[in-house]
Amino acid sequence: MTVPSLKHPKQDSFFYLVQEFIDGKNLEEELAIKSKFSWSEVLRAILPVLKFVHEHNSIHRDIKPSNIMRDRNGKLYLLDFGAVKQVTNTAAVADSSTGIYSMGFAPPEQMAGGEVHPQICMPWR
Numbered sequence: 306m307t308v309p310s311l312k313h314p315k316q317d318s319f320f321y322l323v324q325e326f327i328d329g330k331n332l333e334e335e336l337a338i339k340s341k342f343s344w345s346e347v348l349r350a351i352l353p354v355l356k357f358v359h360e361h362n363s364i365h366r367d368i369k370p371s372n373i374m375r376d377r378n379g380k381l382y383l384l385d386f387g388a389v390k391q392v393t394n395t396a397a398v399a400d401s402s403t404g405i406y407s408m409g410f411a412p413p414e415q416m417a418g419g420e421v422h423p424q425i426c427m428p429w430r
Contacts, residue, residue, distance in 0.1 A: 327382050332370035347373060350381035 310317045335342055351373060358365055365383065372385040 324384070327374050327376050327384075329374050329376040331372070331374045331384070334371075335375060336370060347381060351383050354383045 306321060307316050307318045330338075332342060332347065351368070355365065355368075367385055368383070372383065374382045374384055376382065
């Protein structure tokens with residue numbers, strides 16, 4: 306979103322996300338209750354979302370059970386796009402990881418502060 310800046314005549318740009326309320330439990334909560342869930346079911350639901358995100362030049366960067374929610378009808382949602390990174394075509398420094406990730410769920414190149422690209426997570430490309 307672009308809005309008038311306090312420093313006239315400039316404009317400021319803001320990146321924001323709006324998400325609907327989902328009445329349900331995240332997979333971390335579900336795992337604590339049921340002690341297991343179907344990863345193939347989760348992947349079938351979440352991979353199309355990731356494909357969409359990657360096709361729009363963004364990377365989620367924090368995929369973990371607590372960021373996947375199942376609503377009361379059983380539909381799965383990927384949550385917490387607060388750590389999303391827009392992929393740019395600028396210098397490699399801009400593509401380096403900022404250290405936003407959850408231990409045990411991030412790929413090694415992200416934890417090492419290396420370059421991050423959607424292709425790493427997109428076997429369908």
